Amino acid sequence: MAKILLVDDDKDFVEINKMLLEKEGYQIVVGYNPTEGYELLKKENPDLLILDVMMVEPDDGFAMAQKIRKEKNNIPIIMLTSVSKVTGMKFDKDDEMVPVNDFFEKPVAKETLLQAVKKYIK
């Protein structure tokens, strides 16, 4: 069974995506901050990472993605954010600063998310 790691500081957001993805038959592990997420990444060796940008430090999610790529880990990463609309800044994936495979603005329609997940887990 394919394993997905969800990292988001919002408990309910984690819960919602967990329910959604478990119904599709994925195994889900969750972390509530980048530190926990990073430990789980090492321990659980998931097939896909769904990562929120997070607000504690505004660039936590970015930093985590950069760190993962620096270690030559090519796990597919789907990044979700609610940041760009609020700040008026436009983020998008870019290999250096935002080294992720997909980048979505919250809220993401569940069809969109499921489609993206299917793309990376075969």
Place this chain on the structure above:
Amino acid sequence: MSFLKVLVIDDEPGMRMGVERTLDGEKLEFFGTDLVEVSVASAGTGAEGIEKINSDGFDILFLDYKLPDMNGLEVIEALGDRAKDLIIIMITAYASIEVAIDATKKGAYDFLPKPFTPGELKIVTKKAAERILLARKNEQLAHEKKQVRFEFIRVLGHELKAPLAAVEGYLDLMESKTLGENIESYEKILKRSSVRLNQMRKLIVDLLDMTKIESGKKDRKLVELNLREVAENAIELAGPSALARKIKIELDSPEKLVMKADSGELDMIFNNLVSNAVKYNRDEGKVMVRLEKLEEQIKIQVSDTGIGMTEEEQKKLFKEFSRIRNAKTADILGSGLGLSILKRLVELYEGEILVDSVPDQGTTFTLIIPNKE
């Protein structure tokens, strides 16, 4: 260290060299902490000086009145708006009153009659530099204020959107019957949705409270209050949530401890402290509320046996919306404004808050408030 650029426009080479020798590389100290390094450039004619100002930008201009190609006033006129960014000091051997008034009208800041000593030059420079530094400081302060406000609104926007997104997400799951046809399966979802909506309401209420305190428009009525009673009320209010998790709350206080305060504000302070001590406690933990009259102060102390914080986490404690997020706090609800409100309230009483915390052992908040009976 910051820098200050000085330009001298004078046709006498001796004068230009004198200013350069006296000021170039000079380090001025301000307000005991700021160090400013001066650099000097010079020009022999009005046209050359204007060109330098247009291309380089300067902070202070020493301007001779009599120049070969034009007079000092004409230089100021030719600079137009650029003159406003400069502090202009006229150096002239014959400063008639008329010239002085005219120059001041056109934007000159000071006069330095020739001949002058290096000491006099330094004093005039220092005076001008102080003015520039103050202006820079004001500008920076205004900028920082704007940044803080922008940051606050940015995070507030996020905090208001998050519960909506959560409820939307849950509704979406229900609509597509993700958990089947049976309504009971959705109990947890419904419960979480109402928790998030309640939290959003709490955030809005807190926000309004904070705005009221900040604007100073809150009606304050200072009366003599028995702190013991205030503490007892707060303990009673936290009772149900403490009972649910078998947390004991104890009070150690003299029968009567009177302080002149606003009753609403004091309720907020105590409710905040006690409810936090319950929220961040472990099940079957303990909360200790201690009140003590010191010589000229009152000590309010609330300790818990909860999850505690690392030093790193403590540093962020009083910042708006800086809720500590990890697996331990994921289930605990808060607006992220409680402690900033507490801090503002305690400031109203000229008091201070001390925090002592050990991860997994507990946290103690101590308020020391001057007692003005």
